[in-house]
Amino acid sequence: MEAAIADLIGDRTDLSALNMAGLTDWDICSRILEKCNLEPTAENIEQLEKLYIKHLPEMLLRCRGYVLAGVREILENLQQRTDVLSLVLTGNMEAGGRAKLAHYGLDSYFPLGAFSRRSRERVEIAQRAMILAEQQLGKLTPDRLYVIGDTPHDVRCGQAIGARAIAIASGHHRAEELRA
Template sequence: MLVLFDIDGTLLETGGAGTRALNRAFERLFSISDAFRGIKMAGKTDLQIIKEALSLHGIDGSNGNLQRIMDMYVSLLKEEINNPRKKLKPGVREILDIMIDSRLGTGLLTGNLRKGAEIKLGAFGLNSYFIDGAFGSDHEDRNQLLPIALERFRQKGFKVGPENSIIIGDTPRDVECAKVHGARCIAVATGPYSIDELRQTEADLVVETLEDKEKILDFIF
């Protein structure tokens, strides 16, 4: 069994660190302030978000600008993550401890760039919980990330496919990412979507928080 976690809104809140780092990167490189105003970010990959901003502001991303933005963002995120508003979501450490004790394949399926994911998780000492995963730096389309994660786990000796994989996330995009490949999904209402909104998706299980351990574990096992 493979359990793949989203990060933002599911495991933690950065206190706005990601958005601030992106805005600072655009301002520093292109002298554009508040560049991401009006861009909806929930459930999207960082690559998709950055490309939308480049397009919005008429900036060519094919001449190295995309990589420059990503590199600058990661550098600034290291500064921005050190803020008092960041916090873990309820029940996170407890559920991750159970995943490890149960010897499940525990990984990530996140829109974050890999380096960005490591910075965010590292701020809470969570990196060691996750074996591998798929990231927003692998593909801009979130729906393409599950096959990437599965291949990485297979290379590590796990016998996994969509049929024995579960994605845990906080947006309808997490649900869609699972369902398009025939995987299961647990939607958790700790992000921008209410539990009623998530119940209108095709999620196999919807919970208020990761503190709902009994429901989650009954579903997984």
């Protein structure tokens, strides 16, 4: 994101103090613009998002991200089942979310997804995910819905649509934070 900001304002900005985990891209861009003393208008946010997408491939090559052990095997198993529909529910805008899934080789597991649009609210994304799932499977009851995530925001958005939340303490948040 630093490279996108540098393109936008002509200077590097230290974003290390911003906690972005679990936020929507719209919210992240708003906060970054405010930190840079720029108005978080829709136009400015969209401009920053475009610059972010431009720099995302090189950033993904430099970062040290990885797929947690066992995730591919679980996704492979779920993909073979006819009673399960896996879809991605993320605060990323669609172009960014799809690029990240492809970079880590997970895109084939998630042909459907609910992504961030012009919103700071993850609950709206969760509601869109529910609609997508019901279009594929028919009316769903809460006992058939699971949201898996690693931030308190993920847990809350799952709870907001009546889903069972499975929290993964992957290192960013302690188990106690995820239970709250």
